[in-house]
Amino acid sequence: xxxxxxxxxxxxxxxxxxxxxxxxxxxxxxxxxxxxxxxxxxxxxxxxxxxxxxxxxxxxxxxxxxxxxxxxxxxxxxxxxxxxxxxxxxxxxxxxxxxxxxxxxxxxxxxxxxxxxxxxxxxxxxxxxxxxxxxxxxxxxxxxxxxxxxxxxxxxxxxxxxxxxxxxxxxxxxxxxxxxxxxxxxxxxxxxxxxxxxxxxxxxxxxxxxxxxxxxxxxxxxxxxxxxxxxxxxxxxxxxxxxxxxxxxxxxxxxxxxxxxxxxxxxxxxxxxxxxxxxxxxxxxxxxxxxxxxxxxxxxxxxxxxxxxxxxxxxxxxxxxxxxxxxxxxxxxxxxxxxxxxxxxxxxxxxxxxxxxxxxxxxxxxxxxxxxxxxxxxxxxxxxxxxxxxxxxxxxxxxxxxxxxxxxxxxxxxxxxxxxxxxxxxxxxxxxxxx
Ligand code: FES
Ligand SMILES: [Fe+2]
Numbered sequence: 001x002x003x004x005x006x007x008x009x010x011x012x013x014x015x016x017x018x019x020x021x022x023x024x025x026x027x028x029x030x031x032x033x034x035x036x037x038x039x040x041x042x043x044x045x046x047x048x049x050x051x052x053x054x055x056x057x058x059x060x061x062x063x064x065x066x067x068x069x070x071x072x073x074x075x076x077x078x079x080x081x082x083x084x085x086x087x088x089x090x091x092x093x094x095x096x097x098x099x100x101x102x103x104x105x106x107x108x109x110x111x112x113x114x115x116x117x118x119x120x121x122x123x124x125x126x127x128x129x130x131x132x133x134x135x136x137x138x139x140x141x142x143x144x145x146x147x148x149x150x151x152x153x154x155x156x157x158x159x160x161x162x163x164x165x166x167x168x169x170x171x172x173x174x175x176x177x178x179x180x181x182x183x184x185x186x187x188x189x190x191x192x193x194x195x196x197x198x199x200x201x202x203x204x205x206x207x208x209x210x211x212x213x214x215x216x217x218x219x220x221x222x223x224x225x226x227x228x229x230x231x232x233x234x235x236x237x238x239x240x241x242x243x244x245x246x247x248x249x250x251x252x253x254x255x256x257x258x259x260x261x262x263x264x265x266x267x268x269x270x271x272x273x274x275x276x277x278x279x280x281x282x283x284x285x286x287x288x289x290x291x292x293x294x295x296x297x298x299x300x301x302x303x304x305x306x307x308x309x310x311x312x313x314x315x316x317x318x319x320x321x322x323x324x325x326x327x328x329x330x331x332x333x334x335x336x337x338x339x340x341x342x343x344x345x346x347x348x349x350x351x352x353x354x355x356x357x358x359x360x361x362x363x364x365x366x367x368x369x370x371x372x373x374x375x376x377x378x379x380x381x382x383x384x385x386x387x388x389x390x391x392x393x394x395x396x397x398x399x400x401x402x403x404x405x406x407x408x409x410x411x412x413x414x415x416x417x418x419x420x421x422x423x424x425x426x427x428x429x430x431x432x433x434x435x
Contacts, residue, residue: 007031007428011421016390016414018421020377023197029325035428036294037062039155041164043296043319044068044078044140046333047148048184054097054112060321060329061152066140067091067101068150071113076145078152079114079137090137095188101137110137147177148184149317159434167404168244168292174278175288175300175315178270181338183315186349189331190357196370197377198295198328199424201320204366205289205297207237207247207416210391215365224304226252235285235411236401242434243423245416246290248281251302257286261302261313263344266337277402286313293423295320305354305361312351326374332357389414389421 005027010019022028044059045068056069058081065081067090083090088105091098100117101110107120114137119130140152144161146169151161158164165172176183194201204211213220213229226232235249251257259267259282274282291297297318302311318332334352336345356363376382392413401407408415426433 005031007425011418011425012386013418013422016388016393016418017386018389019386020383022421022424023199023374024326024378024383026325029322031428032322032424033062036424037322039153039158039433040294040427041142041151041153041158041161042294043292043317044143044150044152046183046185046335047076047145047150049095049188050076052097054099055095056091056098056101056112057095058091058093059319059331061140062154063321063323065089066152067137068152069101069112069114072111073113075113076143076150077114078140078143078150080140082138083108084116084135084137094191114139147172147182149176157432164242164434165244165292166241168240168242170278170404171238171240171244171246171288171290172292174274174282175298176335178273178278178282179266179337179339180269180273183335184338186334186336186345189333191329191331192358193323194328194330194367194371195326196328196367196374197326198320198322200370200373201318201328201330202291202295202297202420203417204370205291205299206245206420207289207411207413209233209235209247209249209289210412211366211369215369216362218365219361223307230412232287233410233412235287236398236407236409237411237413237416238290238401238403238405238407239416239419240405243293243420244291245293245419246288246298247411247416248285249287249411250284251286257302257311258283260288260300261286261311262337263341265341266339266344269339280402291420293420294427295322299356303351303355303362305351309347309351309354312347314348314352314356316352316356326378389417393418 010022042061045057049057050070053070053072056067059066066078067081068078070076081090083103085106085108088103090101090103109118111117116132116135141156142153232249237247239245286302288300300315302313304311315335316332318330321329323329336348355361392410395408397406398409
């Protein structure tokens with residue numbers, strides 16, 4: 001799609017090569033905005049963030065500020081956060097509750113349902129020059145939700161959300177639909193900016209389970225990881241469909257590490273809610289990290305934030321929103337089962353904030369690596385040489401894996417990254433990448 005760059009030549013899935021240009025080239029960034037982000041479904045907010053009429057949050061979709069707002073009629077909608085008069089940013093708070101949205105510039109006011117309801121000095125317009133029914137807020141073209149996760153899409157050609165998520169729904173259900181109540185957010189998301197290309201984040205969250213002992217080596221030295229670096233190499237890399245990918249990793253063979261280490265009191269209801277193959281996967285694993293294409297990642301991990309606390313699970317979802325070729329804004333949410341006890345909520349919150357988020361010991365290690373990778377890949381000389389994604393490509397898929405999609409045995413490998421880059425290439429080069 002870009003005139004100045006041959007996108008198709010930048011990713012060679014067979015050889016396992018990826019050009020450094022995809023992480024730094026402004027022309028690639030522009031092609032991504034047009035071919036990918038203005039067409040793909042993007043995560044906006046969780047319904048539990050806007051539970052009451054008038055509740056709103058501001059988010060970004062393809063780099064444009066979007067307001068997700070709960071209408072008085074109970075419908076949650078999404079609009080461009082821009083006044084129809086001069087384009088002013090209508091809501092300037094990250095979140096809030098409003099009966100009306102009044103523009104700070106000249107006072108045009110909109111209902112939470114997006115209609116223009118009043119205009120300053122309305123008597124000075126005639127009917128020909130002011131038709132309020134035509135000047136409502138600009139709607140996000142498609143808005144839909146899955147298990148409380150609200151997504152938006154700027155293209156009407158893109159298939160509906162259910163079809164877009166496809167087989168990934170099977171795996172998402174294991175994470176966010178494993179109890180009758182599902183999950184809710186714990187507090188507002190943490191938000192920060194990183195000097196990295198967004199794809200270093202997704203690369204890490206598509207199946208890079210093998211960076212733990214080096215990037216997080218100091219944590220291994222503290223005794224917070226098992227001593228053998230191959231101890232976490234078991235499990236599976238999974239390509240669900242359409243570039244949605246994840247990995248799952250078993251924990252030690254003790255009941256506490258089954259079902260991702262979730263509290264014992266929730267387990268009977270989890271067993272009842274999940275289907276047989278979902279149960280088998282949940283029971284056998286302690287960790288799962290993955291990405292809903294293109295930039296919604298999740299991690300369900302058991303961690304020790306310090307040597308005194310027992311391993312405790314948490315579930316975080318995060319958006320990697322590109323704000324430029326080499327800059328990314330991150331939103332990271334912590335989720336918990338609606339049925340969870342107060343004691344577990346406190347424990348999962350502490351486990352998360354000690355290890356991830358801007359102050360977390362793991363997150364800082366990752367950000368430093370992604371920033372340095374981005375900086376080094378900007379160089380014209382560096383860009384003459386491709387990057388290497390060749391680990392465990394010879395391993396055939398496991399035909400007996402209980403879930404949908406393709407699953408390769410072992411969680412150390414680069415197969416899922418290549419699935420992601422293959423899908424990325426389709427969106428940037430094809431009219432109907434979803435066909
Ligand atoms: S820009 Fe909003 S009222 Fe003028
Ligand atoms: Fe990491």
